[in-house]
Amino acid sequence: MGDVAKMAGVSPATVARVLYEPEKVGEARRAKVQAALDATGYKPNVVARGLRTSRSWKIGLIIVDGRLNPYFVNLSQAIRLEAMAQGYTVLTFQYGSVNEPVADSVAQLIQHRVDAVIFAYALRPEDIAPLQAANIPVVQVEQEAVGGTDVVICGPQAGISDAVAHLVALGHRRIAFMGGDPAAYLRPRVSGQTMEEERLSAFRAAVAQHGADADHSLEVLGRYFSTTGEDPAKEGRVMMQKILDMPAPPTAILASSDMLVAGILQVLSARGLRVPQDFSVIGFDDSIAPLLAPAVSSIGRPLGDVAKAAIACVMGAIDDSPHRPLRHVFPTELRLRDSTAPLAGAARPLSAAKA
Amino acid sequence: MGDVAKMAGVSPATVARVLYEPEKVGEARRAKVQAALDATGYKPNVVARGLRTSRSWKIGLIIVDGRLNPYFVNLSQAIRLEAMAQGYTVLTFQYGSVNEPVADSVAQLIQHRVDAVIFAYALRPEDIAPLQAANIPVVQVEQEAVGGTDVVICGPQAGISDAVAHLVALGHRRIAFMGGDPAAYLRPRVSGQTMEEERLSAFRAAVAQHGADADHSLEVLGRYFSTTGEDPAKEGRVMMQKILDMPAPPTAILASSDMLVAGILQVLSARGLRVPQDFSVIGFDDSIAPLLAPAVSSIGRPLGDVAKAAIACVMGAIDDSPHRPLRHVFPTELRLRDSTAPLAGAARPLSAAKA
DNA sequence: CTGAAAGCGCTTACAG
DNA sequence: CTGAAAGCGCTTACAG
Numbered sequence: 001m002g003d004v005a006k007m008a009g010v011s012p013a014t015v016a017r018v019l020y021e022p023e024k025v026g027e028a029r030r031a032k033v034q035a036a037l038d039a040t041g042y043k044p045n046v047v048a049r050g051l052r053t054s055r056s057w058k059i060g061l062i063i064v065d066g067r068l069n070p071y072f073v074n075l076s077q078a079i080r081l082e083a084m085a086q087g088y089t090v091l092t093f094q095y096g097s098v099n100e101p102v103a104d105s106v107a108q109l110i111q112h113r114v115d116a117v118i119f120a121y122a123l124r125p126e127d128i129a130p131l132q133a134a135n136i137p138v139v140q141v142e143q144e145a146v147g148g149t150d151v152v153i154c155g156p157q158a159g160i161s162d163a164v165a166h167l168v169a170l171g172h173r174r175i176a177f178m179g180g181d182p183a184a185y186l187r188p189r190v191s192g193q194t195m196e197e198e199r200l201s202a203f204r205a206a207v208a209q210h211g212a213d214a215d216h217s218l219e220v221l222g223r224y225f226s227t228t229g230e231d232p233a234k235e236g237r238v239m240m241q242k243i244l245d246m247p248a249p250p251t252a253i254l255a256s257s258d259m260l261v262a263g264i265l266q267v268l269s270a271r272g273l274r275v276p277q278d279f280s281v282i283g284f285d286d287s288i289a290p291l292l293a294p295a296v297s298s299i300g301r302p303l304g305d306v307a308k309a310a311i312a313c314v315m316g317a318i319d320d321s322p323h324r325p326l327r328h329v330f331p332t333e334l335r336l337r338d339s340t341a342p343l344a345g346a347a348r349p350l351s352a353a354k355a
Numbered sequence: 356m357g358d359v360a361k362m363a364g365v366s367p368a369t370v371a372r373v374l375y376e377p378e379k380v381g382e383a384r385r386a387k388v389q390a391a392l393d394a395t396g397y398k399p400n401v402v403a404r405g406l407r408t409s410r411s412w413k414i415g416l417i418i419v420d421g422r423l424n425p426y427f428v429n430l431s432q433a434i435r436l437e438a439m440a441q442g443y444t445v446l447t448f449q450y451g452s453v454n455e456p457v458a459d460s461v462a463q464l465i466q467h468r469v470d471a472v473i474f475a476y477a478l479r480p481e482d483i484a485p486l487q488a489a490n491i492p493v494v495q496v497e498q499e500a501v502g503g504t505d506v507v508i509c510g511p512q513a514g515i516s517d518a519v520a521h522l523v524a525l526g527h528r529r530i531a532f533m534g535g536d537p538a539a540y541l542r543p544r545v546s547g548q549t550m551e552e553e554r555l556s557a558f559r560a561a562v563a564q565h566g567a568d569a570d571h572s573l574e575v576l577g578r579y580f581s582t583t584g585e586d587p588a589k590e591g592r593v594m595m596q597k598i599l600d601m602p603a604p605p606t607a608i609l610a611s612s613d614m615l616v617a618g619i620l621q622v623l624s625a626r627g628l629r630v631p632q633d634f635s636v637i638g639f640d641d642s643i644a645p646l647l648a649p650a651v652s653s654i655g656r657p658l659g660d661v662a663k664a665a666i667a668c669v670m671g672a673i674d675d676s677p678h679r680p681l682r683h684v685f686p687t688e689l690r691l692r693d694s695t696a697p698l699a700g701a702a703r704p705l706s707a708a709k710a
Numbered sequence: 711c712t713g714a715a716a717g718c719g720c721t722t723a724c725a726g
Numbered sequence: 727c728t729g730a731a732a733g734c735g736c737t738t739a740c741a742g
Contacts, residue, residue, distance in 0.1 A: 048719035293620040403735035
């Protein structure tokens, strides 16, 4: 910056003004400075700038490790993209799915003086205490684990209802649900229902509404994905074995994550059951669904909107100090592919669905 | 820091010394300062520290978007983990697979005064010119697109040879190869062969060595994965259609990425061919292989070693200014799962393999 | 062993 | 409209 100032024959202050409030600089000097700027290709040191203005233009992101569930890669990219569009750089820290101590990451983010932290992770109240002490705003995405912060989540109801309706229209009545086990995810109850309760009750409501069999034995609960990464399809495989070994097995399934679907398809294929001819499958997250054979229908989220809302929360929280928590809830939607078909042997399934 | 100094009744300089060279501080004061440190929970502002020492402890990573190919998530995580273990924070920028202008990212990394930049991306010489001008070391991982920088790559030979040997031992003779098309990846020739040439010639050498059919019509070349993200299994599907429509189709295939395998399995399943009974498949990257049905054998890389080497290069380049380019080449390895089986109809395949 | 001082690169009231 | 000066939070020769 000194070089630029010298080259243009002005003070560093004037260079800074040309950079950030050019209208306050006289025409002649402005042109000179601009020329020097172009000639040197000078770019301000954002670190020094951040030190001076106490705005780092960095935000922290604490999120589930994308190797465990590629959905979180999609989410993280969406957030990163929107953050960059708004001029922010993102510092990402990744963790297994639950109960890991994120204190180290939080400490690092504070040391880096990030302007805000986004959690897409099952955090605990004590995890964000240091952030609150340092007056750094927190936004929760995807999960709502503590109260008092901005929240951006997606309601599973629309997607689940459409999925069940779709299966019923194809003639299916015995529809299994593979969901999250509240006992595996000890979530504090922040607002009404936990994510696991919300999805299960959305499923039950859809079953009732669309006329599928209301048989709770078809609900199998566990983890959404492996937390170790070795044998990542295992959770779904184990649960699917159990389901197919039932006395009266279902003809279709709605799983709470695409990772579970990976295991489901492995079991079906190993038992010689074809998808969708012999069994219909719908996933959740719309992550690896298009990569499976056949490509799997899945319930997706509007991640672009989610990311936009999250960054908007971040910027709002940075700007106005007295800030009451915002809450955005986006709908999920069913994205159809090739993993569902009319119930084998069902005569005229569409009319049956109306019966 | 001022607070801590005041609380301990010393100068800020002494606090800094307790933090970074405690042996130079007298016992009594050191204890006092330590007490104040603990009491306040003070953490130094790494931004200010970086400004003063001109060491940001940040490194940039420019890598292929993990949504396009989850392999790059694995690679990026491995690098991030090792970087963090060495005290570095990672700034990641992600791109489609080729020919995108990374200049923006490079400019941002320079503005953030990163200590080094790792490329896992097909960069072009002009992309790193600004970095070299700013005296920021560059390390290339996975790809070697320009000369003169440290390089950490994996040789495909071991994995490919083992894969072909494995298939031949199962009785397969007509083994297809789905590889990268040199025309799709216009790589400058930096050292000997491009990645595409290297893999293809490794395949041919293995075919010759282990006694499979040397039929070049079984080699189909294209892209490793979709660069748009929509219909991510399409590349493999299209190529696999072509392969199965050959007059004398193969009985097994080695694909150059797991993403291609996703499409391969979709085609096989759509045509009613079972894996591995009717067709054997081996992938490359060991990324989504364990998620497919059946779990697919794949050629993997020692990503932990790769990451360690990359960060070692980074640290070496930061420390000694006169630095001659290092070059690390790690071997690939075949990781067996459930996607290969003896050739159907082949009597005693193992002895046949020896014939 | 310790503190006062200078300075990393920038921004911004303040005075003119 | 412009420059000199102070200061963001830290580190480190320098002098004692």
